[in-house]
Amino acid sequence: MKKNELVQKSYEIAKERYAAIGVDVDATLEKLQKIQISIHCWQADDVTGFENLGNLGGGGIQATGNYPGKARNIDELRADIEKVQTLVGGKHRLNLHEIYGDFGGKVVDRDEVEPSHFTSWMQWAKEKDLKLDFNSTSFGHPKSGDLTLANPDKSIRDFWIEHTKRCRAISEEMGKFQNDPCIMNIWVHDGSKDVTVNRYLYRSLLENSLDQIFAKEYKNMKDCIESKLFGIALESYTVGSHDFYLGYGAKKQKMVTLDMGHFHLTESVADKISSLLLFTPEIMLHVSRAVRWDSDHVVLLNDETIDLAKEIVRADALDKVHIGLDFFDASINRIGAYAIGIRSTQKAFLQGLLEPIVKLREYEANGQYFERLALLEEAKGLPWNAVWDYFCLKNNIAVGEDYIGEIQQYEKDVTSKR
Ligand SMILES: C[C@H](O)[C@H](O)[C@@H](O)C(=O)CO
Numbered sequence: 001m002k003k004n005e006l007v008q009k010s011y012e013i014a015k016e017r018y019a020a021i022g023v024d025v026d027a028t029l030e031k032l033q034k035i036q037i038s039i040h041c042w043q044a045d046d047v048t049g050f051e052n053l054g055n056l057g058g059g060g061i062q063a064t065g066n067y068p069g070k071a072r073n074i075d076e077l078r079a080d081i082e083k084v085q086t087l088v089g090g091k092h093r094l095n096l097h098e099i100y101g102d103f104g105g106k107v108v109d110r111d112e113v114e115p116s117h118f119t120s121w122m123q124w125a126k127e128k129d130l131k132l133d134f135n136s137t138s139f140g141h142p143k144s145g146d147l148t149l150a151n152p153d154k155s156i157r158d159f160w161i162e163h164t165k166r167c168r169a170i171s172e173e174m175g176k177f178q179n180d181p182c183i184m185n186i187w188v189h190d191g192s193k194d195v196t197v198n199r200y201l202y203r204s205l206l207e208n209s210l211d212q213i214f215a216k217e218y219k220n221m222k223d224c225i226e227s228k229l230f231g232i233a234l235e236s237y238t239v240g241s242h243d244f245y246l247g248y249g250a251k252k253q254k255m256v257t258l259d260m261g262h263f264h265l266t267e268s269v270a271d272k273i274s275s276l277l278l279f280t281p282e283i284m285l286h287v288s289r290a291v292r293w294d295s296d297h298v299v300l301l302n303d304e305t306i307d308l309a310k311e312i313v314r315a316d317a318l319d320k321v322h323i324g325l326d327f328f329d330a331s332i333n334r335i336g337a338y339a340i341g342i343r344s345t346q347k348a349f350l351q352g353l354l355e356p357i358v359k360l361r362e363y364e365a366n367g368q369y370f371e372r373l374a375l376l377e378e379a380k381g382l383p384w385n386a387v388w389d390y391f392c393l394k395n396n397i398a399v400g401e402d403y404i405g406e407i408q409q410y411e412k413d414v415t416s417k418r
């Protein structure tokens, strides 16, 4: 039997198996098809960007590895993203950082950036049926230092306030152009390598800077603020901690970004979803994988990703949670990294959507906790992968491991020649 026929047949059997426990698989597939993932542009080039200022690196993050073939310019990055689009089902988004602007070979400092530097991105994204999201960039600049928006030096603070305001204006233009809100994330690395005696001062400065940045209301963009436990070389203190942004987000009704690498390793990011949904308007996610620390490894179908997806589905919050990715592994084929990470994220959501939730909730309501636990455990082994293969087949993309060959071919034809 041919592979496609096998996939079709397995799907029909899986569908019946799921129907027996009250799950409508066709409805599930329709929902999965609509889930948009905001693909981060920075896996393609190890977070370097295309500024002509010479990215200094640092600023709390670092890509490790030197696998050949990274994107060296905008054209190469776009080609890579186009390739990625052929490896994953569904319509997705592209998440750009400010340092990826189309600066035309000119030196444009971060307090000078304008929407015009992203016109070609907007046009290209429209052609490729991608919506854009955006990020201000505080790292890799001579004025980055340890403190940006929380810097006691007003001139440095004002520089970054101006940068971030401009990034919001760019996001507004993107949102208007694509007729869909552009989500703009603010993550600043601000912190201290060693003990500080000024925790309150820096946090009050950050609050004030954010108030200035958010003073202007926009209709076509949405703001989100991302906390972190610590940055590289800033291990002792982070101004924008989770407490800080959770408080700010709840008070000012801003979205909080939950990056899966930005919490203590035993802390459950999945458990935060329901609380945030009650007190902040929406949620932005940076789906990532921490290995011992915020290492930004490629997302896998592990317990953390599955639990997160399940919590979102259980809260019926797919329309309130924006799913972005954030990993940058420079030690393996970068297109492969994208394909694994995106496909694994989709698989996690598929598992969430296939959960026999009606029965599970019935058990819970009846106090039947053994039955609830047993069904949760058995559901892990239900034939979700047959449904996944069918999703790939229906979307005309590689089924199962077949994408490995496609990536090897792209490497042979394109990235190995860079
Ligand atoms: C490049 C991104 O802005 C960055 O990864 C940020 O989101 C982050 O998670 C820093 O640790």
Ligand SMILES: [Mn+2]
Residues within 6 Å of the ligand: 187, 226, 259, 286, 326
């Ligand atoms: Mn992040």
